[in-house]
Amino acid sequence: MLYKEMHLKAIELYEEYNISNAIKEDDKDNQRENQQILFNAYTLEKKAALSFIKENNLEPTRTILLKGAINFAYQLKMYEEAKNLLDVAMAGDPPYNQLKDLLKFKTLIEKNLDGK
Numbered sequence: 001m002l003y004k005e006m007h008l009k010a011i012e013l014y015e016e017y018n019i020s021n022a023i024k025e026d027d028k029d030n031q032r033e034n035q036q037i038l039f040n041a042y043t044l045e046k047k048a049a050l051s052f053i054k055e056n057n058l059e060p061t062r063t064i065l066l067k068g069a070i071n072f073a074y075q076l077k078m079y080e081e082a083k084n085l086l087d088v089a090m091a092g093d094p095p096y097n098q099l100k101d102l103l104k105f106k107t108l109i110e111k112n113l114d115g116k
Contacts, residue, residue, distance in 0.1 A: 003055065006048035007065060013041035014072070035076070042072035046085065053088075063094040063102070070105050079112045 001009075017037045024030040049065035056062075066089040073082035086109060089102055 003048040003052040003065070006044045006051065007068070010041045010044035010048060010068065010072075013037050013044065017041060038072060038076055042069060042076060042078075045069040045072055049085075049088075057092070059093055060095045060098050062092050063089050063098040066092075067098065067101055067105070070102075070109075074105065074109065074112075077112075079109055082109050083113065 017034050020030060020034050020037070045065065046069040049062070049069050052065055053062060066085055070082050070085045070089065073079075073085060082105070086102060086105055090106075094102055
């Protein structure tokens with residue numbers, strides 16, 4: 001699967017996750033299913049980002065894909081993983097507008113890691 005296909009599927013899953021959360025937010029079984037959907041979206045977005053880096057490694061696509069994976073990892077409370085992906089993103093040459101978002105994630109991730 002190409003990175004574009006993986007990214008589009010990850011976005012579809014994320015939309016499914018958001019819709020399902022809005023409809024059945026109090027249902028415990030639904031919450032478990034939703035976490036699995038979000039994890040699947042995260043896995044695909046991370047694969048898309050790493051695949052893109054191997055193939056092209058061009059900005060801003062590189063950072064946008066990594067930012068998606070960071071966001072999903074953060075929402076899953078996978079803070080170490082989010083930090084690792086953030087380090088990969090920061091090691092590139094993110095455009096200024098993407099860098100601002102990465103720095104916001106950095107602050108959020110560090111707060112959660114420090115709280116452990």
